[in-house]
Amino acid sequence: MTVWAGRILMFLATAHLVTTTALSHAHLSAFLQGDLWLPEHGLSDLSPELGAYWLTVGSFGLPLLLLGAVVVSTGRAGRTLPPYLGWGLVAWTLAGSLLLEPTPMILVLIPAGMLIAARRRAGDGTAAAPRVRA
Numbered sequence: 001m002t003v004w005a006g007r008i009l010m011f012l013a014t015a016h017l018v019t020t021t022a023l024s025h026a027h028l029s030a031f032l033q034g035d036l037w038l039p040e041h042g043l044s045d046l047s048p049e050l051g052a053y054w055l056t057v058g059s060f061g062l063p064l065l066l067l068g069a070v071v072v073s074t075g076r077a078g079r080t081l082p083p084y085l086g087w088g089l090v091a092w093t094l095a096g097s098l099l100l101e102p103t104p105m106i107l108v109l110i111p112a113g114m115l116i117a118a119r120r121r122a123g124d125g126t127a128a129a130p131r132v133r134a
Helices: 002-023 025-032 048-055 061-076 083-099 104-123
Strands: none
Touching (some): 002 048, 002 061, 002 104, 025 048, 061 104, 083 104
């Protein structure tokens, strides 16, 4: 279950990065030209270029992809993750989803629930034995 939770996190992160990059492609040249440095109105009044940055490079996408990879490797080693990871994802997802609707962010509840369930199962002594790779 942990491996699948990580795979789902990686899929959601990749889908986010691909989609937002496709939607923001018109602003990507501004990233390379230095237009994001010292914005005229600061960060309180986002330009379209700054908004595109926060949707792509500055978004949660890459850290979520890396977290998913760690979750997958942990699950493949037959270990579970601490419960705060699943619950932290739940809290973050609910807060983000309450602030912005509609959002696909709510889908993060699926792997978060899987991580919580995997941890509870492991706490009951019913966790799968670690796999040995040849």
